[in-house]
Amino acid sequence: MATRHSKAARLFQKNREKAEWQDNTLWGVRVKRDRMAKSLDEWETLRDMASAIKKHTVTNLDVYLEQFAENAEKNGIIVHWAKDAEEFNETVLDILRSHDVRKLVKSKSMLTEECEMNPYLEKNGIKVVETDLGERIIQLLDQKPSHIVMPAIHLTQEEVGALFEKELGSEKGNSDPAYLTYCARKSLRDEFLTADAGLTGANFGVAQTGEIVICTNEGNADMSTSVPKLHIAAMGIEKVIPDYRSLAVFHRLLARSATGQPSTTFTSHFRGPRPGGEMHIILVDNGRSRMLGDDLHWETLKCIRCGACMNTCPVYRRSGGYSYTYFIPGPVGVNLGMLRDGKKYHDNVSACSLCCSCDNVCPAKVNLSEQIYAWRQQLRDFGKEPMSKKVMSGGMKFIFDRPGLYNAAIGCSPLINAAASAAGYAGLGLWGKGRDLPEFAKESFHTMWKKGKVKNDK
Amino acid sequence: MKVGLFVPCYVDALYPEVGVASYKLLTALGVDVDYPLEQTCCGQPESNGGFEDMAVSQAEHFEDVFKGFDYVVGPSASCAAFVKLNYPRLLHGKHECETAGKVMDMVEFLHDVLKVESLPGRFPHVVSVHNSCHGVRELGLSSPSERNIPVYSKIKNLLNLVEGITVREPERPDECCGFGGLFSVDEKEVSVKMGEDKLRRHMETGAEYITGPDSSCLMHMQGIAKNGKHPVKFKHVVEILAAGL
Structure with a gap:
């Protein structure tokens, strides 16, 4: 019954010290988030509003997208539409080629990860430099993000120190975070100054004004767009919101939920090209309009990618981002992976104890655990029904559907053990190391009741 | 009724x-x-x-x-x-x-x-309350730690009616213990680790008993406690409320 997630999680747990560290670090972010959430009396109202705005916007997505594109064009932005990852990558390459771009600096964009843009551009001769510190670290290591907000959270400062020593020529043995950040900044400064174009994601697209809003802590989106004259923004179509009033709601929720800050250090509004420059926005569908039509799972589209569900998830914290087979891990990643391709990413639905903590931290009130539960019911649609679990469940059903048999089974201990075995708790080694089996009572409640032993003498 | x-x-x-x-x-x-x-x-x-x-x-x-x-x-x-x-x-x-x-x-x-306001029994022990996930987040037995709503606990309110009891809560008061039904079989390493962490935090309160509204969570943690030979005891919250009956 082991899934690819559970096997990877087992390996992750082998390094006990690092596993502990990961759990404590991410729990620390959850604690900071709680402090922020509890410092605003209107927190739960904001969550209700965010959920309602998202529902309204995705329900009227065609209207808001057209309004957004029209206003962006009025602002002098060139708007492109991409139906899938392939079309998106081709559009980026076309724009870069028509401007003779050889080096592209970019700020963090999960959409470009989703579309696997970097390898595509590099294959086509464009040098791509990530400028978010975490993204830069994992780019130098040729790794993928293990968290959507803190992509290098799986690495210790010592590991980063060793990497920078090799790649950036930093001092041997110096892993002081301030020093390492200084080294990264120095090296990135050169990249910014010599880049031919900058690419960013978009946290929000405001339909009313035709602008995009980007939140960063490092100012790297600003550097990526203020040195090169060409700015390309990649935006998933679900990122559009109606107006400034809705932006105010999301802005108050995003950083508080993501990192426990009242606001990101930089919140930048891009409303048009710089004088003498060019700005492009590529609106990407890549399956989103299909998700919108999914009765059980459309709510995933409300996600604003804050990562709070990862930080609170007891399974994510104890299995790490790489244990998931989809590039976005944690509760929302389980759901996004299934929406992307259930046949390919079904292994992640086991990574949930249904504790529902994610539902309660989510600033947009996405019903994450309810959807994971629903995906488990749908596994057979993808031909991925877990057979051993089906046999176990079938065994349970057989007994539970027959009160006489159930009572007989519960009534005497050898049969109890058989029933427990059918439930997988004994004999098959499924219960695992580190915990003992429960002991069965000599007499069940049922038997005691029948014998008249359950009474109140007082 | x-x-x-x-x-x-x-x-x-x-x-x-x-x-x-x-x-x-x-x-x-x-x-x-x-x-x-x-x-x-x-x-x-x-x-x-x-x-x-x-x-x-x-x-x-x-x-x-x-x-x-x-x-x-x-x-x-x-x-x-x-x-x-x-x-x-x-x-x-x-x-x-x-x-x-x-x-x-x-x-x-x-x-x-019933709006119970008094209970007959005595339970002169230190207990640590296990806020089980579905009790907290589906039935609202206590305020979920994630939410900004007034803090309450129906479990603690009831336990505090029992004479002699000292009621505590672990750090991370409503983090999952890792049972989760078939999750405990599917993801046994993570499940056991969650249970070990939860058990440790309960024991750190100095509790003699771990108690909660869900025997399944208690069963999971009890299995881990037995495996690690920890002397802490387990009782369903109703057993404590019915003390002396």
Whole structure:
């Protein structure tokens, strides 16, 4: 019954010290988030509003997208539409080629990860430099993000120190975070100054004004767009919101939920090209309009990618981002992976104890655990029904559907053990190391009741 | 008021004393209680594993057994939550679901319906409260730590009525213990690690007993405590509330 997630999680747990560290670090972010959430009396109202705005916007997505594109064009932005990852990558390459771009600096964009843009551009001769510190670290290591907000959270400062020593020529043995950040900044400064174009994601697209809003802590989106004259923004179509009033709601929720800050250090509004420059926005569908039509799972589209569900998830914290087979891990990643391709990413639905903590931290009130539960019911649609679990469940059903048999089974201990075995708790080694089996009572409640032993003498 | 006592399958087989304590406490509080012998399981184990369709016949059976009562009360937050939240969907298109509106966990029933203000027993021990996930986040037995709502705990309110008791809560007061039904089998390493962490935090409170509204979480942590030879003891919250009966 082991899934690819559970096997990877087992390996992750082998390094006990690092596993502990990961759990404590991410729990620390959850604690900071709680402090922020509890410092605003209107927190739960904001969550209700965010959920309602998202529902309204995705329900009227065609209207808001057209309004957004029209206003962006009025602002002098060139708007492109991409139906899938392939079309998106081709559009980026076309724009870069028509401007003779050889080096592209970019700020963090999960959409470009989703579309696997970097390898595509590099294959086509464009040098791509990530400028978010975490993204830069994992780019130098040729790794993928293990968290959507803190992509290098799986690495210790010592590991980063060793990497920078090799790649950036930093001092041997110096892993002081301030020093390492200084080294990264120095090296990135050169990249910014010599880049031919900058690419960013978009946290929000405001339909009313035709602008995009980007939140960063490092100012790297600003550097990526203020040195090169060409700015390309990649935006998933679900990122559009109606107006400034809705932006105010999301802005108050995003950083508080993501990192426990009242606001990101930089919140930048891009409303048009710089004088003498060019700005492009590529609106990407890549399956989103299909998700919108999914009765059980459309709510995933409300996600604003804050990562709070990862930080609170007891399974994510104890299995790490790489244990998931989809590039976005944690509760929302389980759901996004299934929406992307259930046949390919079904292994992640086991990574949930249904504790529902994610539902309660989510600033947009996405019903994450309810959807994971629903995906488990749908596994057979993808031909991925877990057979051993089906046999176990079938065994349970057989007994539970027959009160006489159930009572007989519960009534005497050898049969109890058989029933427990059918439930997988004994004999098959499924219960695992580190915990003992429960002991069965000599007499069940049922038997005691029948014998008249359950009474109140007082 | 006629109450149907719902003793979930695993409580029936493993922790009959919890069923007995429920019966004693309810009757001591003057409630007319019956235990319908035909009851089996609510269907949650299969459903959480992805086989909800197998639970439909169990839901229908549960309805038949319990629909005649004014309340269906059981000492297991997770099972009560399953009936309450999922039965209307499972029975959709068959007939109106009656039990979803009648089912309650013992803590909820004692706190919200009977509004218990005093208890006869004494329990002169330090206990650490295990806020089980479905109790907290599906039934609202206490305020979820994630939310910005007034802090409350129906479990602690009730426990504090018992003479001599010292009630504590672990750090990360409502983090999951890692049981999760078939999750504990599917993801056993993570499940055991979650349980070990939870157990440690409970023990760090200095508690002699770990108590909660869900025997399944207690069972999971008890298995880990036994494996690690930790002397901490486990009691369902109803057993403590029924102390002396």
